[in-house]
Amino acid sequence: MSLELFSQYIFAGITYGIIYAIVAIGFNIIYNTTGIINFAQGEFVMLGGMSAITLNYYLPLPLAIIGAVLFTMLIGALIEIVFIRWLKNPSVLRLIIITIGLSIIIREIALHVWGDTVRALPYFTGNVVSSVTILGAPISPQVLWVLAVCSCIVILLSLFFKFTPLGKEMQACASNRLAATLCGINAKNMVTFSFMLSAAIGAVAGCVVSPITSSEYDMGTGLAIKGFTVAVLGGLGNSLAAVAAGLLLGIIEAFSIAIGFPLAFQDAISISILLVILFVRPHGLFGNKEAASLKEF
Amino acid sequence: MLKIRNLESGYSKLRVLKKISMHVDTGEIVTLIGANGAGKTTLLYTIAGMIRSTGGDIVLFDQNLKPCSPQHIVKMGCSLVPEGRQVFSTMGVEDNLILGGYVRYKRDREYSQTAELKAIYDIFPVLRDRKDQLAGTLSGGEQQMLAMGRSLMAGPKLIMMDEPSTGLAPLIVKEIFKIILGLREAGNTVLLVEQNAKAALAIADRGYVLETGKIILQGPADDLLNNSDVQRAYLGRDVDSDTATCDIV
Ligand SMILES: Nc1ncnc2c1ncn2[C@@H]1O[C@H](COP(=O)(O)OP(=O)(O)OP(=O)(O)O)[C@@H](O)[C@H]1O
Ligand SMILES: [Mg+2]
Numbered sequence: 001m002s003l004e005l006f007s008q009y010i011f012a013g014i015t016y017g018i019i020y021a022i023v024a025i026g027f028n029i030i031y032n033t034t035g036i037i038n039f040a041q042g043e044f045v046m047l048g049g050m051s052a053i054t055l056n057y058y059l060p061l062p063l064a065i066i067g068a069v070l071f072t073m074l075i076g077a078l079i080e081i082v083f084i085r086w087l088k089n090p091s092v093l094r095l096i097i098i099t100i101g102l103s104i105i106i107r108e109i110a111l112h113v114w115g116d117t118v119r120a121l122p123y124f125t126g127n128v129v130s131s132v133t134i135l136g137a138p139i140s141p142q143v144l145w146v147l148a149v150c151s152c153i154v155i156l157l158s159l160f161f162k163f164t165p166l167g168k169e170m171q172a173c174a175s176n177r178l179a180a181t182l183c184g185i186n187a188k189n190m191v192t193f194s195f196m197l198s199a200a201i202g203a204v205a206g207c208v209v210s211p212i213t214s215s216e217y218d219m220g221t222g223l224a225i226k227g228f229t230v231a232v233l234g235g236l237g238n239s240l241a242a243v244a245a246g247l248l249l250g251i252i253e254a255f256s257i258a259i260g261f262p263l264a265f266q267d268a269i270s271i272s273i274l275l276v277i278l279f280v281r282p283h284g285l286f287g288n289k290e291a292a293s294l295k296e297f
Numbered sequence: 298m299l300k301i302r303n304l305e306s307g308y309s310k311l312r313v314l315k316k317i318s319m320h321v322d323t324g325e326i327v328t329l330i331g332a333n334g335a336g337k338t339t340l341l342y343t344i345a346g347m348i349r350s351t352g353g354d355i356v357l358f359d360q361n362l363k364p365c366s367p368q369h370i371v372k373m374g375c376s377l378v379p380e381g382r383q384v385f386s387t388m389g390v391e392d393n394l395i396l397g398g399y400v401r402y403k404r405d406r407e408y409s410q411t412a413e414l415k416a417i418y419d420i421f422p423v424l425r426d427r428k429d430q431l432a433g434t435l436s437g438g439e440q441q442m443l444a445m446g447r448s449l450m451a452g453p454k455l456i457m458m459d460e461p462s463t464g465l466a467p468l469i470v471k472e473i474f475k476i477i478l479g480l481r482e483a484g485n486t487v488l489l490v491e492q493n494a495k496a497a498l499a500i501a502d503r504g505y506v507l508e509t510g511k512i513i514l515q516g517p518a519d520d521l522l523n524n525s526d527v528q529r530a531y532l533g534r535d536v537d538s539d540t541a542t543c544d545i546v
Contacts, residue, residue, distance in 0.1 A: 165399055168388075172396050175385040179444075182345065182379055184371035184400035184451065 007135035009254045015143050015212065017250020018150040022205040023227025024234065024242035025157065026198040032174040032237050033194040036095045040079065040103040041202060042224030043110075047072045048203025049215035050110060053119045061122065069203045075106075076199025080192045103220065110217035121210040142211045149208045153201050154243055170194060174237075222267060229274040232282075249273065298323045298358065298455055298486055299344070299375075305352035306343040313339045315510040316353065321455065326477065326487045328497040328518065331507035332530070337490045338380050340507070341457050344488075345377040346370045357455070371400050376453035380460050380490075382440040386433025390424055390443060393432050397447030417446040420476060438469035445476070456480065457488040462496065474500055498522045 023041055030038045052068035059067060083098055084090075123130070124145045131138035161167040172180040173190040181187050206215065213219075230249055234241030252273075253266050261269075299321040307313035313336040321327045331337050342348045344355055346367040355362040357375055365373075385393050394417055401408045418425035421442040427435060432443055441461055448456055458477070462470040470493065477487055478500050491497035498504055498518045506514035506527060514527065521527050 165403065168392060168396055169399065171388060172385050175387045176383055178347075178379065179383040179385060179447075180396075181347065181367045182371070182377050182383075183397050183447065184368045185396070186366075186368050 002136075004136040005258070007137040008139075009258050010251065011134070011137065011139050011143055013251030013254030014247055015146050015209075015250070016253060017247040018147060018243070019205055019209050019223070019246075020226045020230045020249055021243045021246025022150050022153060022201055023223050024231035024246055025154070025239045026202045027227055027231040028237050028239050028242060029157075029194050029198045029201075031231075033170055034084075034095075034191050035092060036084075036099065037228070037236075038195075038198065039096065039099040039224055039228075040106060040220075041198060041227060042220030042222070043103050043106040044072050044076060044199045044202030044220075045206035045209075045223050046110060046215065046217065046220040047075060047106070047199075048206030049121065049210040049219070050114050050119070050206075050217070052203075052207045053121055053210065053215060054114070056121060061124065064121075065204075065207045068207060069200050072199045072203035072206075073196045076195040077192055080195040084195075085188055085192070103224070107218055107220060114217055116217060118214045118216045119210075120214040121207060123211045124208075140212065142208075146208045146212070149204060153204060154239070157201070157239065166193065170197075225267065225274075226270050229270045229277075232274060233277055299488070300356040301344070301353070302356075303353035304340075304343065304350055304355060306339060306348055306350040308339075308348070312351075313510050314343065314350075317507075317510070317512055318353075319505050319512060319515070321486060321488050323454075323486055324481065324484065325503065326481050326489060326501045328489045328491055328494075328501035328504045329507055330491055330494040330497060330504060330527075333492075334509075335507045336510045337507055338459055341377055341379075341459050341488075341490060344370075344375070344457065368400070371451055371453075372404070374452070374454040376448040376451050376456050378444050378448045378456065378458040378461060380463070382437070382444045384432040384435070384440050384443050384447070386431065388432060389428070390430055390432055390435070391428040393443055393447050394424070394450050397450035398452075400451050413450055413452075417449055420449070420479070421446050438465050438473075441465065441469075441473060442476075445473075449480075453485070455486045455488065457490075459490045460492055461489075462491065462493045470496065494527070495522075 023045060026041045026044065027037060030036055030041075048068050051071050052064045055064035055067045079102060083102065084095070087094075123140070123142050125141045128140075131140055132144065133139070161171055169180070169185045170190050170193060172183065172185060173187045177187050180190070226249065230242055230246045233249065234243075234245035249270060253269060256266070256269055257263060301317060301319050304317040305312065305314055317340065329337055329340070339348065343350050344357075344362070346362070346365050346369070350363070357370070358373060360373070362370065385396065388396075391414070394414060395410060398408070398410060398413055402410060418428075423439055424443060424446055427439065432440065435443060445458070445461065461473050461477070465473065474496055477489065480487055489497055489501065498521055501518040503516065504518045504521045505512050506521065514521065514524065516524075
């Protein structure tokens with residue numbers, strides 16, 4: 001394999017991998033504050049991309065993206081307020097069924113609103129054919145956008161959780177809800193925030209990948225499976241590990257094509273990895289066994 | 298400061314507290330003793346707003362608490378150090394303390410986090426040595442001190458403590474009780490729930506005895522210490538045969 005081809009596969013792997021990581025981080029944020037796996041996470045990515053495309057008919061691209069992110073955050077908040085907030089001590093299974101149901105509903109509504117045509121946002125800089133040469137390989141500038149934006153998300157999120165009062169309060173709720181309430185933190189609001197935050201980063205990811213992968217109403221399902229695989233692979237709740245696991249899965253996928261695996265088998269790869277991990281290391285590659293044994297799910 | 302009249306409370310089907318009346322005056326240490334399952338924790342949770350009462354009144358700082366959320370009660374200046382410490386075990390010691398102070402930090406421009414932290418570290422010097430350690434890795438006694446420090450960061454006027462001495466070695470218990478006495482010196486008011494009745498009554502001004510959801514005895518701490526029913530039930534000795542003086546903290 002030539003260096004050019006090799007670096008092209010690496011870049012493709014990293015691009016998809018970091019998107020999976022962002023979806024996985026969305027899972028983790030909600031999982032950490034509530035213990036719920038929100039299977040509607042992929043739908044946030046779809047909503048972000050699709051609504052940005054629609055808004056882009058009327059607004060310049062940056063404003064359309066901002067609008068799409070705000071819209072998706074609103075949907076995230078509504079989901080929490082309408083379907084989750086008022087439940088008293090719901091079981092994990094019940095919550096999972098609720099989020100799966102919601103993902104189906106959102107997808108069906110999207111089908112009615114946008115139809116089943118495949119759309120895409122325009123390239124942020126340049127167009128389909130423009131490229132930058134890195135390590136001998138022509139790379140689309142949009143790939144650099146994806147990498148830059150997703151890395152920013154990861155860095156900003158960790159700063160947010162480490163240094164801002166709101167971030168610390170969300171962490172406190174995740175750590176001990178009773179104690180957080182006794183410290184005067186409104187735990188229910190923190191759960192709403194966690195849905196809004198997950199929705200926001202999902203939507204941003206949906207916008208930056210749209211030019212490369214295109215957007216359609218049912219893109220969320222596949223992404224949710226990949227993101228969930230990555231979240232489990234890294235160890236549920238651990239966002240830095242999710243980045244590593246995401247890159248790993250992305251690169252595995254890219255090279256599976258390189259060695260001649262049919263494209264149609266890509267999803268099978270991640271599902272097999274998910275199953276193997278669940279059997280062999282349910283606490284994830286980087287997770288800690290003791291911490292995992294304390295978790296409800 | 299705190300007045301409770303005919304309070305009734307419990308969990309969906311189970312009525313735990315039956316017409317409880319009690320009060321805590323400014324500057325007092327009041328202790329509430331009672332057997333396991335008497336409803337002590339339930340009473341504190343009801344005052345803290347974690348459980349809705351089903352009857353009666355709670356009046357805190359001359360304000361009726363009926364419709365108050367836990368957040369509001371903390372903001373008013375009444376903090377609970379819960380049973381079993383409940384620190385944020387996955388976060389650092391200093392972050393735990395800082396979180397306790399957010400209710401004031403967010404509203405009060407004058408509030409200085411560093412000054413408050415220094416004050417807490419002066420009361421609990423062990424915490425200063427461990428400020429970057431994860432709270433879950435502290436010893437039981439240190440966690441208890443952290444839970445107390447975290448509540449104090451909110452600058453409460455009334456501080457409620459649920460069994461602070463449980464599971465701690467006698468020496469640490471002594472230290473914790475000394476700190477509670479120090480809190481009163483500093484102008485705080487304390488409502489102390491304890492299994493360790495002897496130690497609690499020794500530092501308290503007044504006491505209440507709770508049994509199956511009812512207050513069955515109340516009075517100055519010294520009277521309760523000498524009361525034969527209390528001695529038999531909670532101080533673990535048979536009054537008739539026991540002549541030894543009780544050794545108080
Ligand atoms: N979450 C709950 N749901 C239902 N019943 C509860 C709950 N918590 C406590 N109870 C019941 O309420 C009664 C009083 O419990 P509470 O915890 O107030 O007792 P306590 O006096 O604090 O006991 P201890 O000294 O053991 O801490 C008990 O019978 C208990 O089983
Ligand atoms: Mg109790």
